[in-house]
Amino acid sequence: MKSSHIKTLLFALITILYSSCTKEISVDVSHDIQTVIFGELTNLNQPVSISIQQTLPLNSTSSFQAVNDATISLFTKNSNGAVSLITTDFSIDKGVYTSLQPISTTIDNTYWIEVVLNDGTQFKSKEEFMKPVVSITEIEIDEQFNDILNIEFSDPVGITNFYKVKVELFNQGQLVSSNFSESNDVVFDGNADASLGVDLFRDLDDDQPLPLYDAIKASLGNINFSSYQFLLNQRSQIEANEDSGEDSGGDPSQLFSTPPVSLLGNITNISNNKTTLGNFTVISLSVDNK
Known part of the structure; x- marks a missing residue:
């Protein structure tokens, strides 16, 4: 009789554990909105484009939401330390801000952007040199x-x-x-x-x-080095996502793979002095065709 009671108890316990493993639960994860800023300034006398988006909660059907009400200022500083405002005039389309005029740049000048959101949050990119062209x-x-x-x-x-x-x-x-x-x-x-x-x-x-x-x-x-480091981190993130994709087939080695890289670049949230997601790259280009 004692053995029979033990078997019954074990069966009941296993049934409860199995039911617990398959039970659906709702996930309530608090969401901290992150602003994501990307842009690239070249030496090719072209308009500059800057993308501004914000992350959405985990249960959202989209990953990002376009920010269409920010103010962007593009600045430069010459070798003598004199600072000039280049432009604040941008067209806006689905979170992409494009300068109304082509931007002429000068080698060895530094360039950066300052962004102000509608709620007053301010961002500033690191000053980066427009380096000489390597042809x-x-x-x-x-x-x-x-x-x-x-x-x-x-x-x-x-x-x-x-x-x-x-x-x-x-x-x-x-x-x-x-x-x-x-x-x-x-x-x-x-x-x-x-x-x-x-x-x-x-x-x-x-x-x-x-x-x-x-x-x-x-x-x-x-x-510049800061943008190079950002690209390396971006490459690591892409490769990590590929390794953990559907083709990995639940490979146990994924448990020991490198954690996802936080894609922090050269842009700082001045309001809390934290580095934000994204990067504003200053790049001198040489182009060839074949």
Whole structure:
């Protein structure tokens, strides 16, 4: 009889535990709104565009909400320390602010933005130099690996440089593929015949067909260290998301993978002195076509 009671009790306990494991529960997670700011200023005498969005709660059907009522000011400082306001005039479309006029830049000047939200919250990006252009001398498809584009240039001597490389593929004038990568010049510092090999299809999934293309556009951007570090973090986040995707199949090794990188850049919330999400990149570009 005693053994029978024990078996009955164990069966009841197992049933309760199983029911507990499969019970649906509602998740009530407090949401702290985060403002996300992205922008890039180039030397190409073009309008500058800046995206401002805010995060939404976990149960929202969208990830971000466009901010259309902010005020943006673009500033510069010359080598003598004189500060000038460049513009506050922007058109707004779904959270993307585009300057009404092209922005002319000066090498060795610093540039930054200041953003004020409708509620008075203020943000300021770090002052970044418009660095000298590092010109592309040639772009060529690798003779051995036809999916690799070699970008050749002369790396400045005795200066630590950080590069953002962008490759775009076109077919009959239409953009069919685009990717970017980042690099420093530790290996080839001062080399007059420096070269970076870029995988043309780096960001394509393995099951995606390779796009047909008849033209290539390559951009070599000389950037500041803070923006380079942000790009590295962004790359780590992308790769972490890929590793933890559906194809991982519940691999137990994912329990020990690198935690997601917080994509904090060079923009500070002045109201609480905290670094916010996003980045405002100042970049000098050299562009070549093939």
